[in-house]
Amino acid sequence: MPEYLKKYSKDWKINNARKISSTATGDIYLVESDDKRAVLKILNDLGVKDELPGSYFLKICEGLGAARLFKFDERALLMEYLPGENLYQFSKINNEKRASEIFCEVIRKIRRPAHTIDSKRLVDYAKLFSVLEDIEIKKEMRELFECARYLVRELLKTQSEEVILHGDLHHENIISRATGEFVCFDPKGMVGDPSYELGTTLKNPWDYPEISQNIEIFKRRAKYFSKELLLPYNRVIGFSFVHLCLSMAWALEQGTNYEHQLKLAQKLFQTKILG
Incomplete structure (x- = not known):
């Protein structure tokens, strides 16, 4: 298990992590948190530089019109799983x-x-x-x-x-x-x-x-x-x-x-x- 995934699995009480994709800014996992599906994104160095403002945006929205953000720090974010289709x-x-x-x-x-x-x-x-x-x-x-x-x-x-x-x-x-x-x-x-x-x-x-x-x-x-x-x-x-x-x-x-x-x-x- 990658170092950061091990850290967040322990700190944020995440289970059954399964990597579903990688982007230019990090790795994305489908996980279980509080007995519900969620998405964990662990950021690479580029993501740390570019994505923190986006996490604050989600925090400000509080789930209204935007994905719910459960937890975040400078290296990762845990958000709701969205099962539907895009536009x-x-x-x-x-x-x-x-x-x-x-x-x-x-x-x-x-x-x-x-x-x-x-x-x-x-x-x-x-x-x-x-x-x-x-x-x-x-x-x-x-x-x-x-x-x-x-x-x-x-x-x-x-x-x-x-x-x-x-x-x-x-x-x-x-x-x-x-x-x-x-x-x-x-x-x-x-x-x-x-x-x-x-x-x-x-x-x-x-x-x-x-x-x-x-x-x-x-x-x-x-x-x-x-x-x-x-x-x-x-x-x-x-x-x-x-x-x-x-x-x-x-x-x-x-x-x-x-x-x-x-x-x-x-x-x-x-x-x-x-x-």
């Missing part, structure tokens, strides 16, 4: 409208004004945008990044609200409980403009480009989110474009593919809807 179940039957409804239900539950909670342990989303200035970009991206940098300045200057943010809210990060209620998990844990939350949402479902790369569907979804969540449409669109450029910058840093983000960003830029 791809709707994408694959071309029912993105239902997926959008669930996104809104979850966002309404997790949204809290930042000033009402202790948000010091969450990430200030404004820190993300520096990469747009620092990264060495490809020629095909220059016009897009110039637009993104302008939008960031305008969006931050006109921001009037700050809330806690999941920060990575896409179809695979929302799963149903045994009761059928959908909740989010695997948050980044941020504070920022509420419209930023939809940036990841709108570039997905990644595995269904007939939805995520269709600009008319994109605009229709953005309008729906704007109406249902009482967010200005131009800010939803603006932050979605900025997030696409952020995602490309991160892909460049990591040496991964950015074709999906580039195609969608170009379509948004060419439609002249960015203001």
Whole structure:
């Protein structure tokens, strides 16, 4: 038994641990805790650096719209087991409208004004945008990044609200409980403009480009989110474009593919809807 698994099995009274997956940030185990199924995630060094704000986000939500967090420290977290399917179940039957409804239900539950909670342990989303200035970009991206940098300045200057943010809210990060209620998990844990939350949402479902790369569907979804969540449409669109450029910058840093983000960003830029 790995050292950390042995430690948490003893300290948190966990039984019957079975490794079910590994991610870039740690190992995930299905376990029993207090005679119930739970999920234990033991973090590696990257996870220790990146995931602690997400644990604080789950603690703040207290199970409302988000997975219940039972215990956590700087090296591990123990959370509820979610047995259901993610939102791809709707994408694959071309029912993105239902997926959008669930996104809104979850966002309404997790949204809290930042000033009402202790948000010091969450990430200030404004820190993300520096990469747009620092990264060495490809020629095909220059016009897009110039637009993104302008939008960031305008969006931050006109921001009037700050809330806690999941920060990575896409179809695979929302799963149903045994009761059928959908909740989010695997948050980044941020504070920022509420419209930023939809940036990841709108570039997905990644595995269904007939939805995520269709600009008319994109605009229709953005309008729906704007109406249902009482967010200005131009800010939803603006932050979605900025997030696409952020995602490309991160892909460049990591040496991964950015074709999906580039195609969608170009379509948004060419439609002249960015203001």
